[in-house]
Amino acid sequence: MKLITREGKLFNKIHIFxxxxxxxxxVVILGAISKFSGKNIINLTTNTENVMVEFTVETYPFQEDYFASIEVGDKLAEDKKYINGTVTNIQIIDNMLALPDNNGQMVTESDPFKKKALVTSRVEMSYKDPVYKMGKEEMVVGNVFFFTTEKVKLSSVIVDFKIVK
Structure with missing residues (x-):
């Protein structure tokens, strides 16, 4: 018995083509499942629940004019889609610099050109043990986060995260 016959049949049963x-x-079916489940097939089988979360981000230093475009009540967005969340508080703080003075001592002073902002937002996130996600981004204190609203997109770091009941 040959592996492939003259007619092109494998084990004399099925054509190789x-x-x-x-x-x-x-392969196409597995690719579609992978794409629609966010590259994680487990997403299709486990349940997620939505929870209301309040989180605070600290932006990287920018000129103070950039923060004028953020307003309380702005909707959060990701990938040109709005997310069920809003900005609840904005606080502009000084960007502190540590520089040596003429005597070689380290002195901390506020940066005269750049400021930081603490932006607090309330948003409905998906929770699947142990991961909280807002859109595609995992929310973990200390992670870099691109804070995006309908008007602005700023690089920031998550500094506070709490569940609101």
Whole structure:
């Protein structure tokens, strides 16, 4: 018994091109499942719940004019879509610099050109043990976060995170 016969049949049962076609269909189906489940097939089988969370981000230093475009009540966004969340508080703080003085001593002073902002937002996130996600981003204190509203997108770091009941 030959592996492939003259007619192109594998084990004298199925044509080799039919087998390749079936393998191609299986790869396409697995690719579609991977794409729609966020590259994690477990997403299709586990349940997520939505929780209301309040988090605070500290932006990187920018000129103070940038922060004028953030207003209380702005909707949060990601990938050109609005997320169920709003900005609840904005506080502009000094950007502190540590520089040596003429005597070689380290002195901390506020930066005259750049400021930081503490922006607090309340948003509904998906929770799947142990991960909180807002859109595609995992929310963990200390992570870099691109704070995006309908008007502005700023690089920031998550400094506070609490569940609101």
């Amino acid at each position: 039919d087998l390749l076609f079936l393998m191609l269909i299986i």
